[in-house]
Amino acid sequence: MLSPSMINDPEHLLDGLTEPQLEAAAHVDGPALVLAGPGSGKTRVITRRVAWLLHQGIPAWQVLALTFTNKAAGEMRERIDALLPSTMTNRRGLFVATFHAFCARQMRNHAQLVGLDSGFSIYDTSDQRSAMKEALSTSNLDSGNWTPASMLSAVSKAKNDLKTAAACEEEAGDFYTRAVARAYQSYSKILRRNNAVDFDDLLLLTAELVRTNEAVRSELQNRFKYVLIDEYQDTNHAQFVIADGIANAHGNLFVVGDPDQSIYGWRGADVANILEFEEKYSGTKIISLGRNFRSTGHIVAAADALIRNNRRRKHKDLHTELGDGEQVRMIRCQDERHEAEQIALAIRSASTDGIDYRSMAILYRVNALSRVLEDSLRSAGIPYVIARGTAFFARREIKDALSYLRALANPLDDVALARIVNVPARKIGAKTLKAIGRHAMHEDISLFDALLDVNRVEGIGPRARRSVEIFTQTVARWQAQLENGHLAQLAGFVAQVITESGLEAMHLGTGEEDGQERVANLNELVNAAAEFEMPDEELDGPPPEATDANESTLPIVDSAPVAGLLEALRSFLESVALVSDQDAIDESRGAVTLMTLHAAKGLEYDFIAMAGLEEGMLPHARSQEGEQELEEERRLCFVGMTRAKRRLVMTMAASRAVRGQRNRTVPSSFLSEVPEEHVSLERLDGSGGFDEGLSIVYDSEFIDESHDEEGRGLGARFPAGTVVRHPQFGIGTVRSISPRGTVSSAKVAFHGIGTKTLILEYARLEIVHG
């Protein structure tokens, strides 16, 4: 076994590490898999290891570290930087980025190889939706059988598996898959025509490039001799191909992750990547980090007990040496308002106990839950921020401003142009636009070129014609400015477009109630542009000497430093397109953070409140159909619980209004999977218990010892084959029964509905015949 004293470590990089941490941090060559439980010092290991590599004389520009969020990338960069002596000569050029940003960078450099212009746009969800809408209507698929959103998710799935539209076409069998293939085809065409890509394309096209283009592959292989990937359990097939393509030449692939924290299966993440890593890379060094340095005993034990209910997992022993700490508080509240108040109270008392607001967070399964929590925090006078980086850029006024900028950065982007050509209203209405669109289609030119050609378009009145001319002149002026300007003018330019486009006046003028707020948001966008820094040469770009080494292949990955205004704008738009919700978190604000469980991945807080622990909420109703989905929900719950360092509160509301409809709820089965000795249970919903079946079950789970006869007994009454009646789903047949915690879950096939997984104790099944 290694120990610091056995290794020459003058910079003390390996000091204070546990044995397995040391093993990982001092790993240099060959494949390595670090299975890092929650709070096991993962980031510490990664940063020390990078510093260690450089310490061994490996130039920083040969190291590539990939993360999932910009926040994680930024933190990693900072922490590595802090570990490196400023005198170190080989510290320049470290490449730390998110997968998506890395891919965007590759594509800017090799745009022509994938049939794009380097000014390509990155479409966000709403752009994708308009593109898909158009795709469906042009290929006569808009019959109402499927929505743009469902088609997009099918296409996304295909892309994550690296399937092209042609491949989908080929293997399409039934009506639905054929429709998907056609929609995919037509959607891709639209994106291509607009010189645009979606999020999945960034990965897909880069993977294709790495896989099929020898020159690009060897360029990447030659530069990046050491590849690190964080949160490896959440990589999808495309990401695997990219990482593998770069690293298989030298095998220096170092991945860190935790299968128990895999929560992006729905997005194409493939846990097999981490589970089968050692088979794919022979000679893999496997290091398991189980000791938790984050949370106190009851929290770790509670989370551990929960996750043990997953069948498809590799067990890892979780333990802490931080002492028992406090029990997990579980509070049953009356309704969602009451729940929000209880959480506010818990935050107050945590604050009194010396926990800073900035070290507290409230987590929930769906964004819709944030509203009521916000209300209660506001009236309690507790400062809070919502981690929703993407929401800011989805606001109408911001999307408008960005569409202006995008149309300027990428003149082929018809989606952006169409959005703003008449915003604010400038007499270029639907009719005019349609005529112009037809002309563009007919002449096979972009919408903007068609606007320039307005005098040749029929069916447009003189007034509209004049308006179009004024608009195109303004745009031309901006474009000229972009060509000639430089980086430092970015914020000024953004402000100018906001003013000269009339957007600002539009929101100020009409006396809209929220006009002021919208203008403030636009100013915020200008601030973002002012704070935007081009990818930093110091830590991000390769040093000049790197260029020489690769002259025989292609120019080095990164081209000359960008200084022009146009490049700056494109870079800015790219960074804006790739923001994550986590990026909105700013610890310096001293506020409680609200976010989804998904967004909480990788973060930690002294105090965590988890809201909405109800069946249908967590686990979410949409994921209760199969065992796999249920296990992912359980992992999500596990991720949430393990964010807490000292205090964990889990709440549920006995009744909750969903979509305006108030419903009684059933406590999440996850709650009952936590052993009593780690829990302090509080019932504040006022119900006596015996008059209501649900609360009896809830009681029995935690307080009553009588659950054995009630719980286990039920499974025996519904053997497979029993025909039952469900109040909502109707008649069905029991397929199988399996014990889950102290209750029994049944898979029941309902006529015309499909198979549902039900908790026998909660679903009021009636036996039709046995």
Next chain:
DNA sequence: TGGCCGTGACTTTTT
């Protein structure tokens, strides 16, 4: 052309 209002569909999670 543009704005207003009523109706209906829909919400899981995100780079």
Next chain:
DNA sequence: GTCACGGCCA
């Protein structure tokens, strides 16, 4: 409860 869309009127 919210958003998007289509129809209707100034």
